[in-house]
Amino acid sequence: MSILRRMTSHLDDAVFAELWTNALAEGHDVTTHPHLQVCAECRVRFASFSQWMTDIRVDAIDEADEQIPAERLAAQQAQIFRRLEAAERPARVIAFPKNSDGAMRRTPVHRWVAAAAAAGLVAGLGLGQMFDLRHWSPSSARVVRSERVEPSTAAVQPRPAVLPASLNEEATLADLEAAATPRYEALRAYDTFTPRAADFIQPR
Amino acid sequence: MTGARAAGLPGREADSTAASTVKALQAEGRHPEARERFAELVGRHQRRAARIAYHYLRDPADVDEAVQDAFVKAYSHLSTFREELPFEVWFTRILINGCLDRIKARTRRERWMTSMPDGPGGERDFAERIPSHGPTPEDDLLARERRRRLAEAIAKLPDRQRSVFMLSHYEGCTSREVSGLTGLNESTVRVHLFRAIRKLRVLLGEGAGRHGEK
Numbered sequence: 001m002s003i004l005r006r007m008t009s010h011l012d013d014a015v016f017a018e019l020w021t022n023a024l025a026e027g028h029d030v031t032t033h034p035h036l037q038v039c040a041e042c043r044v045r046f047a048s049f050s051q052w053m054t055d056i057r058v059d060a061i062d063e064a065d066e067q068i069p070a071e072r073l074a075a076q077q078a079q080i081f082r083r084l085e086a087a088e089r090p091a092r093v094i095a096f097p098k099n100s101d102g103a104m105r106r107t108p109v110h111r112w113v114a115a116a117a118a119a120g121l122v123a124g125l126g127l128g129q130m131f132d133l134r135h136w137s138p139s140s141a142r143v144v145r146s147e148r149v150e151p152s153t154a155a156v157q158p159r160p161a162v163l164p165a166s167l168n169e170e171a172t173l174a175d176l177e178a179a180a181t182p183r184y185e186a187l188r189a190y191d192t193f194t195p196r197a198a199d200f201i202q203p204r
Numbered sequence: 205m206t207g208a209r210a211a212g213l214p215g216r217e218a219d220s221t222a223a224s225t226v227k228a229l230q231a232e233g234r235h236p237e238a239r240e241r242f243a244e245l246v247g248r249h250q251r252r253a254a255r256i257a258y259h260y261l262r263d264p265a266d267v268d269e270a271v272q273d274a275f276v277k278a279y280s281h282l283s284t285f286r287e288e289l290p291f292e293v294w295f296t297r298i299l300i301n302g303c304l305d306r307i308k309a310r311t312r313r314e315r316w317m318t319s320m321p322d323g324p325g326g327e328r329d330f331a332e333r334i335p336s337h338g339p340t341p342e343d344d345l346l347a348r349e350r351r352r353r354l355a356e357a358i359a360k361l362p363d364r365q366r367s368v369f370m371l372s373h374y375e376g377c378t379s380r381e382v383s384g385l386t387g388l389n390e391s392t393v394r395v396h397l398f399r400a401i402r403k404l405r406v407l408l409g410e411g412a413g414r415h416g417e418k
Binding site for chain 2: 013014017018020021022024056057059062063064065067068072073075076077079080081083084087088
């Protein structure tokens with residue numbers, strides 16, 4: 001912008017903003033600006049600009065004060081001092097687990113008991129691998145023994161891994177029958193009317 | 205011209221004395237007395253701190269937390285405070301950093317979590333969080349509308365411009381103080397302030413009574 005133009009044309013918002021910034025930042029006296037000294041119109045406009053800036057500030061501060069009233073500040077202050085006090089109190093250490101000291105201090109007896117328990121566990125696991133005791137009963141033991149007496153039959157037929165299903169089948173079915181049969185006389189009539197699974201199966 | 209100059213030098217000297225005393229009392233382990241003395245500093249700076257935090261956060265509950273955190277942090281780190289910087293500047297820096305962290309956390313939270321829509325459009329903007337009140341007289345409504353527009357305009361400023369504008373214009377800090385608070389050099393502060401004012405003038409166009417070059 002030429003010097004002539006600068007002298008003759010009016011100031012715009014950018015110049016006002018610059019003047020304002022310098023005044024705010026460095027405390028410059030705006031009224032000493034050459035153009036403002038000679039141009040009444042720009043002085044009026046700059047006064048309006050200044051007023052607008054002041055209004056912005058007043059509005060912003062009023063709003064903040066409205067949102068944070070004195071009571072809120074008092075509560076805030078009380079909370080600050082509660083927190084400061086709490087921060088200075090020595091921290092309480094809670095032992096966890098309870099009596100952990102006792103648990104950590106082991107006597108030789110404790111060690112022997114622990115070792116015996118571990119040995120028992122290992123022995124149990126070993127025996128469990130050697131013998132399948134899940135289906136052990138005196139009668140089945142007899143069957144197994146009788147099978148061992150006749151090796152030729154065992155060689156022909158595949159040796160059952162557990163027990164022959166037929167041996168237990170009867171007992172299981174008997175148990176089922178007993179459980180399904182009502183024990184009370186009054187319920188027997190209902191039982192008669194109740195359809196069985198077999199009723200729904202189509203005869204071949 | 206501005207009438208917004210900061211609290212003033214006598215206050216600063218009093219701050220400095222109080223801060224040094226609190227520091228000494230803390231070092232001697234006389235905590236109740238240190239707290240009592242620190243209350244002076246809290247009383248002197250709390251209102252201003254709440255305003256600054258409000259300009260950043262625009263939510264009274266967040267302001268409470270930010271101001272509390274700043275004072276608690278200042279008290280517990282008072283041993284690191286060096287007297288060459290005014291207490292006010294040191295403390296404000298703690299406060300502003302806390303506010304910026306909160307804004308960051310809030311933005312992150314809002315990115316991942318869907319909140320219930322607030323307005324008819326469902327948008328929840330930084331600038332739109334001006335709590336509503338019950339029915340008010342017309343003047344109040346107009347003032348609120350003006351503030352809302354101002355808050356929206358301020359929110360549209362880039363972060364640095366916003367900080368510089370708020371500290372310089374609202375809090376009356378000099379460019380040197382703003383430089384100390386923001387870590388920007390003084391000429392950069394002035395540039396940001398100038399740009400912020402110019403942008404606000406454009407954003408608040410109609411109400412600002414713009415005048416172009418004739």
